[in-house]
Amino acid sequence: MTARLLLIRHGETPNNAARMFRGPDGAAEGLSDTGHAEAIALGLSLAARHLPTPRLYASPYTRAQQTAQHLADALGVPVQILPGVHEIDTGDWMGRPYSDVQERLHELVAPDGQFGYPGGESLAQVAERFQAALQEVLPQNGETLIVVSHGAALVALLSRLLGRDLKAAYLSDEFHHANTAVTELDWRAEGQPTMLRLADVSHLTE
Template identity: 70%
Template structure:
């Protein structure tokens, strides 16, 4: 039986509001007040799902850990750190606005020659490391795996899982996740998963909480 896999973006941070790329120091960026509120609302929504055999994981970055801790508290689950699902390294684009992804997409070539960040990672690299991390969880036997990750990382792994061109997926916004949005899949670690819902943020009824 395939696992029920919930991929979750962390709550809002000051960097999300500023709309500027940060370097590796962003690993220690915390949630802001809105981000904490978003995570609490998500936790209440997940409780109502009565998830079977849940296990909770988060990226090692602080904003994912804080989001995961809110879920841990309300679900009564231990929070495990999962390596490989952290955010993309933006390299030479540190300090540039998010809008440069649209206006200067022609410059986005990573050192491996693929679509990504000069001096940083390609989205394909991120998708591969994220996919390997998910496989390591042995997604079978009807477990529910909750994984708190990051915006670009989620786009990357969704393109990898569904066999989509990652550049097209990135530029179209097809897999873009608002803060604390949830994608739910059925997957056994092989082949393409079944998508049950994609980037769902319906647990945030207040539009002011959506960033």
Template identity: 50%
Template sequence: MTFSRLFLARHGQTTGNVAGVLRGVDSQHDELTAEGHAQAQALARKLAALNLDSPRIYASTYTRTQQTAAPAAELLGVSVTVLEGIQEIDPGDWRGRPYSDLKTGFDELVGPDDNVSFPGGESQRDVADRFETALRSVLGLPGTPIVVSHGGALTSLLIRLLRVPVVESWRSDRFAQANAELTELIQTIDGWQIKQRPEKIWRI
């Protein structure tokens, strides 16, 4: 028996994504590129085609997620609710480093007890804790929640909800999401499960 249905989406492309540099909270006002806006429109059409029961759209406090969510909200005839706690992971001392360091320097982020943590910033557990708390405030409401968030934050949440190993999942990019990619989860008596996900995934 299915108790909850949840859709998670990553924001569309930004100039920060194109530059490929970790920026943390410095990127909170970054806007979508032309490609990012096109991705947001495509995401909106995909969501509209699903004919969801009473959809509710949430976005983080960052501009890019709200811009990504806006076309879907317009097509579905709903508003975008800004949700605290689902913003991107804080890379701390890694701010300014290239995305490629997430591969070449990954061992610097590995901590004890199967944890991934940015020095001077947040850990996977930190992000999963705040994201999960935010979700609790919306999952009990009627309708179908659609949450637009960020790559690192979504990875952290999926690791928590699916109860999988942290370091292995981060290292393999198992839950990396492309810009404007959509993931559907269902909650049953056995916990959360991914219902459908594209085979090709990558971190941008």
């Protein structure tokens, strides 16, 4: 079996622009005007590719669903909600600036060595739930599975799928996705998926 998996980060939100962490309380936050424009541009780019048999899923969070709806409008397919691919719960770090990751890194390593957010989730937990969710909707031969998710969640999943150390990948920005960035994988029934493009944002300059 060979199929395509497209993993997409949602468009910009006001909190993204402010570079602040949100937790589950931010689930209802929508896209900014910039975020809507980014998602529209991505939808047009995907439509121009005439993707074979696309199936479109979004996380339960509003920003992912709004992004996915713009893609749905361009592709002519419905949006389905996929529990388990939502953003990491940042716990006690809710409302803190992104810069605290470098300045307070020691707070993100739990006594058992897991890397994540105190009072929230570890990246390993996110990778596990994301991968389990994908197992429920894996693309069939020739299909294109499109999943709109979130920045840290995508880092966790890709690290797991490609055998990278979660902490090292998170801190190195190896799998960092800007808003509406697209990662495309050649998905096979056996073995690791093959990376075709990583965190691509060329649609924003087309």
